[in-house]
Amino acid sequence: MKGPRAAVETARSAAEAARLARRASRKLALLSGEERNRALEAAAQSLERNLAAILQANAEDLRAAQGLVRTGEITQAMLARLRVDEEAVSGMAEKVRSVARLADPLGRTLSRTELDQGLVLSKETCPLGVVAVVFESRPDVVPQVASLALKSGNAILLKGGREAAASNRVLGSLWQEALAGCGLPEGAAGMLATRSDVQELLALDRDVDLLVPRGGKDFVAAISRQSRIPVLGHGAGVCHVYVHERADLEKARRIVLDAKVDYPAACNAAETLLVDAAVAGRFLPAMVRALSEAGVEVRGCERTRAIVGPEAARAAAPDDWGAEYGDLVLAVRVVDDADQAIAHIHEYGSSHTEAIVTEDAAAADRFLDEVDAAGVYHNASTRFADGYRYGLGAEVGISNGKLHARGPMGLEGLTTYKYKLRGSGQTAGDYKRGRRFTHRPL
Amino acid sequence: MKGPRAAVETARSAAEAARLARRASRKLALLSGEERNRALEAAAQSLERNLAAILQANAEDLRAAQGLVRTGEITQAMLARLRVDEEAVSGMAEKVRSVARLADPLGRTLSRTELDQGLVLSKETCPLGVVAVVFESRPDVVPQVASLALKSGNAILLKGGREAAASNRVLGSLWQEALAGCGLPEGAAGMLATRSDVQELLALDRDVDLLVPRGGKDFVAAISRQSRIPVLGHGAGVCHVYVHERADLEKARRIVLDAKVDYPAACNAAETLLVDAAVAGRFLPAMVRALSEAGVEVRGCERTRAIVGPEAARAAAPDDWGAEYGDLVLAVRVVDDADQAIAHIHEYGSSHTEAIVTEDAAAADRFLDEVDAAGVYHNASTRFADGYRYGLGAEVGISNGKLHARGPMGLEGLTTYKYKLRGSGQTAGDYKRGRRFTHRPL
Numbered sequence A, B: 001m002k003g004p005r006a007a008v009e010t011a012r013s014a015a016e017a018a019r020l021a022r023r024a025s026r027k028l029a030l031l032s033g034e035e036r037n038r039a040l041e042a043a044a045q046s047l048e049r050n051l052a053a054i055l056q057a058n059a060e061d062l063r064a065a066q067g068l069v070r071t072g073e074i075t076q077a078m079l080a081r082l083r084v085d086e087e088a089v090s091g092m093a094e095k096v097r098s099v100a101r102l103a104d105p106l107g108r109t110l111s112r113t114e115l116d117q118g119l120v121l122s123k124e125t126c127p128l129g130v131v132a133v134v135f136e137s138r139p140d141v142v143p144q145v146a147s148l149a150l151k152s153g154n155a156i157l158l159k160g161g162r163e164a165a166a167s168n169r170v171l172g173s174l175w176q177e178a179l180a181g182c183g184l185p186e187g188a189a190g191m192l193a194t195r196s197d198v199q200e201l202l203a204l205d206r207d208v209d210l211l212v213p214r215g216g217k218d219f220v221a222a223i224s225r226q227s228r229i230p231v232l233g234h235g236a237g238v239c240h241v242y243v244h245e246r247a248d249l250e251k252a253r254r255i256v257l258d259a260k261v262d263y264p265a266a267c268n269a270a271e272t273l274l275v276d277a278a279v280a281g282r283f284l285p286a287m288v289r290a291l292s293e294a295g296v297e298v299r300g301c302e303r304t305r306a307i308v309g310p311e312a313a314r315a316a317a318p319d320d321w322g323a324e325y326g327d328l329v330l331a332v333r334v335v336d337d338a339d340q341a342i343a344h345i346h347e348y349g350s351s352h353t354e355a356i357v358t359e360d361a362a363a364a365d366r367f368l369d370e371v372d373a374a375g376v377y378h379n380a381s382t383r384f385a386d387g388y389r390y391g392l393g394a395e396v397g398i399s400n401g402k403l404h405a406r407g408p409m410g411l412e413g414l415t416t417y418k419y420k421l422r423g424s425g426q427t428a429g430d431y432k433r434g435r436r437f438t439h440r441p442l
Helices: A003-011 A014-028 A033-049 A051-070 A076-082 A086-101 A141-151 A162-181 A195-201 A217-226 A249-261 A277-293 A302-308 A338-348 A361-370 B003-011 B014-028 B033-049 B051-070 B076-082 B086-101 B141-151 B162-181 B195-201 B217-226 B249-261 B277-293 B302-308 B338-348 B361-370
Strands: A109-116 A119-127 A130-134 A155-159 A189-192 A210-213 A239-243 A270-276 A297-300 A329-335 A353-357 A375-380 A397-399 A407-409 A415-426 B109-116 B119-127 B130-134 B155-159 B189-192 B210-213 B239-243 B270-276 B297-300 B329-335 B353-357 B375-380 B397-399 B407-409 B415-426
Touching: A014 A130, A014 A155, A014 A189, A014 A195, A033 A051, A033 A086, A033 A141, A033 A162, A051 A076, A051 A086, A051 A162, A076 A162, A086 A141, A109 A415, A130 A141, A130 A195, A141 A155, A141 A162, A141 A189, A155 A195, A162 A189, A189 A195, A210 A217, A239 A249, A239 A338, A249 A270, A249 A277, A249 A353, A249 A375, A249 B415, A270 A277, A270 A338, A277 A297, A277 A302, A277 A329, A297 A302, A302 A329, A329 A338, A338 A361, A353 A361, A361 A375, A361 B415, A415 B249, A415 B361, B014 B130, B014 B155, B014 B189, B014 B195, B033 B051, B033 B086, B033 B141, B033 B162, B051 B076, B051 B086, B051 B162, B076 B162, B086 B141, B109 B415, B130 B141, B130 B195, B141 B155, B141 B162, B141 B189, B155 B195, B162 B189, B189 B195, B210 B217, B239 B249, B239 B338, B249 B270, B249 B277, B249 B353, B249 B375, B270 B277, B270 B338, B277 B297, B277 B302, B277 B329, B297 B302, B302 B329, B329 B338, B338 B361, B353 B361, B361 B375
Parallel strands: A130 A155, A130 A210, A155 A189, A239 A270, A239 A353, A270 A329, A297 A329, A353 A375, A375 B415, A415 B375, B130 B155, B130 B210, B155 B189, B239 B270, B239 B353, B270 B329, B297 B329, B353 B375
Antiparallel strands: A109 A119, A119 A415, A397 A407, B109 B119, B119 B415, B397 B407
16 A cells, blocks of 8 residues: 555545546446456455555544544444444455456347348447445445446545545555556546535536435435436435234234334334234234334324323324434334325335235235335335345445436446447438338347 | 316416326326227327317417517427427327337336345336426427326326417317326326426426426526426537548438438537548538538638638637537537547537447447447437437437436336335344345346
8 A cells, every 4th residue: 555645546626536537437438347357356355455454544533433422423323333343344355246246237238229221229238437426434335336336337436424534545545556456547436535525526517427425314415405416315214114904913023123123224224114903903012012122112193002002102293204213213103004004105205115014915916016115015124125135236325216226226326328320321311201210129 | 178177277286286196196107008008099089089179279379479480589490390280180199109009118027036035026117107398389299298108107297388388288188188088097197387387396396206308408407407306308419420531421421411401400410520630631522512502501620621711611619619509500620530539529529419420340339339428320310319210109308318318218218117025024134143145036
């Protein structure tokens, strides 16, 4: 590791980093899959080889962060996510290699059509160009996102949180050096360091094709409002578990507990439990007891409280429906039937991930067809909504929007396509003067 | 046609129309392909049956528009696009039927993965939900866009220009009646009538999933800036034709003429001609003569003017490069080689459609791979960039962005996907306690 080089790379303005990234992206798009994989392997090895430097930088961040925890500027949970140990570094390297092993997302022919004799249209995947990701805390985002970008032939701009500044700087420099060592262009992976870099970035729509903010709802909303670059990111994760009258109640109990307790801060954690009135009396008392034992505060509707007793569940206020607690709190509502459950989800959900628990296949199919969300689940925890669990290798982020990428966004979300038309001198006028299109799929 | 009904439908506020459209979209998404096609056929028949009413309304618009031409509020070209005759109405009906004949875009399984035994993830296409299209002049946009929306299971909100108010009103009412006659929900195709409706629309991101503005660059830019709904539309069409040193010069002449003259107001018309220095002396004099004869004003670089003579080409100013004339004007630049041509295109182009004319297959491949645009063409006119010519049936619009839909946007641009996960009680915690994912493609 050469310190000065790292310093130069991060001292650049966002505009200059973006310009370099755009230039690099032209070359990255032309690399073969083998060349991209070779660079990924070099980066993985560099992470392993430089374990000590990574741990040292991380220790520096942790020391500073403890001060921030004391002053209340960051939470204990953020501190925990910041920590990197030897196992975490091996994990980073392994994830880079798993991305290298994924199928090449570039140069795939999505369709080919003969428009006329000697006039063939093909639709082929290609990189977006330059992707910027703004994230908080976890330093392992650096190799994860950078490897997805490289695999898909994109240049990347990364801006992490200041609490992980030293860790990110080292990880970024190692990444840049590994790529440079493979002959990849300067600017292929740029690191931004300051908040003003992000402000500057938002206006750089000429040189940046996609911006992915990873973080809290307000952070993502603020970025979206101000950015001239297209933004993909999740605004909110208000996920529901709906226990249908024909549910296996033991499955329901396990799924609800997992969806709420496994990682309450995640966007795919459940925030509201809906229970059919027909089974509420049998299901809710034990469920609420189990939730309480796991430290979950329950906020129930009238019917819920009548069943479990007012001391077991605080009365839900109107804004509990649709709330993203991100914490050990769960709203519980008894519904008449699937119609009411689906209407509730469409009214208060965020189209992220919605689950039904039932042994009735028709009820499950109906829920999966009718509910408008990125993920619709039958008898599984909402917590599966994740790029790694979906088999995408990793994720750049999770999109709540319906355009381009929906749900966990892996390599495919980092590609677009172009139409290649190969002719032999055809003009549009020819087809006004009698020539006919054949429009034959090839 | 019942007059009162039409009046009620257009008198609604945009918010109410959007709310109804959202409600309708939940039902449209569940219709079978056959049901959607039956409604399309009913709409086509209704157009044919109500020819007289359509022509009468159009005559009314034409009378009013002649006044607007006199006061300079609309151009002769807009007036021409406004006119609907008997043939145009048959054409509308025929296009609706051609959309019905396209493959069903819904319920297609894009991928299936076994995450673990008894835990299967499938990615399936579904409608976006509610799509709004704001357009100018041409009334045939109403059935064209409405049929793409219906085929793809979306509710649509349409707002046309005031110069076509009467034509749009009749076409919209006929459409609504035909759909209602097939039992489709109210609100499946809503018509907005006023400019304030559009202003109101821009904030309705809860009920509208996609907004497609069709019109001039400034119009699209203004909509994009103000909208809280995701916008897809083309900002600009600055297309180039590059005549390579190994071009067949007769092909080049025909392609350049077509690309400039066939329909200069279209976004896929050429705005700049780039010519390799090696053939400029042989190519440009005859080319510029042919362009002049076709009424095209040529604005040339120094080298161009040295070849064709200063009287044949006005000197190009710096802002001629990258200008979208939309008119019979063409900028001409002599370049050293493909490197310079590609650099020029990346500097000044709008990533819409770029063409190379050459008999050198390697040079063509290089151009098609390296140039970053929605359409990259070899030996064909840029004018082919169009949904109908591409075999997409029709187009909702042409997207210059790289996200979601790139280039002419047909049915596919109106769909998204959802992940359906079918399990048997799995929790994420199981996989922290030792269970392993299989991630097997099915």
